Amino acid sequence: MGKTPPEVDEYIKAHRSDFESELFELLKIPSVSADSRHDSDTARAADWVADQFTRIGFETEQIQTEGHPIVLARSSPIENAPTTMVYGHYDVQPPDPLDEWISPPFEPTVRDGDVYARGATDDKGQMLTHIKSAEAWMNACGSLPVNLIYVIEGEEEVGSENLEKFIVSDPDQLACDCVVISDTSQFGPGQPAITYGLRGIAYYELRLFGPAQDLHSGTFGGAVTNPANALNQILSQLIDTDGKIQVPGFYDEVIPLTTREREGFQALSFSEQRFQDLVGVDATSGESGFSTYERRCARPSFDVNGIWGGYQGEGAKTVLPAKASAKFSFRLVPNQNPKEITKNLEAFLHTLIPPGIRMELVDLHGAPGVVVPLDSPYIEASARAIEHGFGTSPVYIREGGSIPIVTTFASRLGAESLLLGWGQNDDNMHSPNEKFSLADYHRGIRTSACLWAELAHGA
């Protein structure tokens, strides 16, 4: 068991006000990565972050890219200690629509214990907890119990393309045992969460071609295979009415949910009614045998993301379209292999194509799902740190979406990611009046400081 030294906790307690002022300083910088008019602000935010590291003696550099710089910082090497990477980002979403903000987006304002500003939760506030915890260790103890590498990028909100290139170009320099990321949410107030699984994706475009040109549906309907009819027939055969995907072998490699996981999901205060209200539906449907929560994040799914063909204007046009297309995707769970699925899908589609139709299948994007085993020592270390920092055990959740950088960390660095959420679901991330609880900010710093000890000793 690694406990935070009392002097570290003391330092954190004593510097509450400084930590808040510093967060506000960073929040005042409008580092909108998508808007080139803010390029000097984005550079200023990178400088501000780099300065945080140089002040505590970390070897710090700014990696120049085709876009915004990556701040890379390392603590002084300790032999025989594990190495943890902290990933975060200093860039923010554009603040529009401006007139919906109660207080201006780059003038941090505290109301009811929350600080309101663009980037408060995503990701400046959450990211800073891991810098302040290092500062506490360095200033209180003069050293850290683990090796830390910080990778703080400025392009998360615009796709992380240059970070991806940087990692791929020289993965060895980022070698680490695990990656800590605080860019997700708690499950609810007072319910800090460890997101231990993300779904993968296999995304396609299917194009069906029939007659050489659009035909009159009166003169030709019934005689010529209609590609839009065929598209409906084919897509409807990819999934059955029980929500089971029909591509041969699709479920072969799926790791079944464990009893421990399913019990954990059931213990979550997930309300079907609240979920339906949030989404605006009066009922849900999906794979039989699984709860809405499980279907949402821990089971594979099939969605038509877009479909088009023929006449979309007003009124009635009697056309038998020459072609019809759809974009569709499967969400994958560990251990499904997108490449294998593509192969099986393509073969299956060929069996479904009716006479008179030619098909093209475009593989647009594939990424496997990731899951950190619940009995991973990193997960257990994180749980103990959260108990110390928040005074309560974390809940274990999985997310339905993918976080591409997590996939990259897994595939390129072989490192598990610990997704530790300090934010709340209603923090208005990407929306006006983004906020972050200052109490959770301080709890996050305490947790992070404890995590370095736990990872040093327990993991």
Place this chain on the structure above:
Amino acid sequence: MGKTPPEVDEYIKAHRSDFESELFELLKIPSVSADSRHDSDTARAADWVADQFTRIGFETEQIQTEGHPIVLARSSPIENAPTTMVYGHYDVQPPDPLDEWISPPFEPTVRDGDVYARGATDDKGQMLTHIKSAEAWMNACGSLPVNLIYVIEGEEEVGSENLEKFIVSDPDQLACDCVVISDTSQFGPGQPAITYGLRGIAYYELRLFGPAQDLHSGTFGGAVTNPANALNQILSQLIDTDGKIQVPGFYDEVIPLTTREREGFQALSFSEQRFQDLVGVDATSGESGFSTYERRCARPSFDVNGIWGGYQGEGAKTVLPAKASAKFSFRLVPNQNPKEITKNLEAFLHTLIPPGIRMELVDLHGAPGVVVPLDSPYIEASARAIEHGFGTSPVYIREGGSIPIVTTFASRLGAESLLLGWGQNDDNMHSPNEKFSLADYHRGIRTSACLWAELAHGA
């Protein structure tokens, strides 16, 4: 049996050259109804047609409409003789693209026995056969054996809206026993055709609504019913893999094809290979148990005419769309009732809608199919006239599309339409280099002249 008096046939023979010159005169008038810059030309064409009737002593008027005038002409009334309406149109399609014409569209030019000009076959040339035949009777015999009413409109190429209003406003003034229309094609060269059936239509738009707004397909896919998935499932259940439409009661009122009809279809020189080449496919599909020709024009069909929902742009967008829609239509055969089908469809759709989806069904357009019984005396009279004029028996065909004005004649006037095609399938109707065979023009006039006698005596 009504034979053409020899002096009428003599007159026709003697005036071949005049008849051609007059056709060329009319073809020179660019009466493009869709283009208001040609309004004076369209008016000139109406005057030219009206003049044809006044010259042979018909009571002639031009009905002014909100658009182009309708030329209405009547022969001197004969008591106890049947009344036949001739329907045609003096307006033409726009000639674009102009640079693809070998000779200018409004300078009629004869090559290999065909006259090339916009409107040659559609419908000036075909329509004029029925005016010249009346002229032959009037000038050779001084009278006609039947009462003739001519309704020659100037808006067929833009929807016949004002003609529709005119008919509906006072159907009694157009009371007749049958309507003769030459605005279709022969089955092939030397195969004059009687089109005795047209399909009807029932056209809908189906709109499906799911979540209140577009959702992220990672975070919500599998948990929330996707309207685009639902649309595929629903549309695919409207028809089975044998091409049988699944709406309850859909086939209940369908008049089965008779053995005589099916034998007639088989005797047609319909080439599956030529059809596939024409359409640009390497195979066809449709309702099992019926030939391509039968499926095309004599059996009901189901076509998705348009479909859309979600993301249609480049690349992969992970959206679970809030809504998805499709336009689709059934082609109907006699005796199906579009209203009854709408009722059954709507009830059926309600059984197919999955949880979490709301639907709207818009009935965009409905019209019953029409068929003239093959043993109708009008059909038999037409057949005898064709044998006289073309020297060969007609073939009996059905058309897959609808001709709305024919439906109006049936419903408002209770009159069967005789669709007698003198044109050819490759006459480039609506395309550059429209043409019409002059030999068929003269055969058409001979047939028409004989038809008046046949209808007087035989029908």
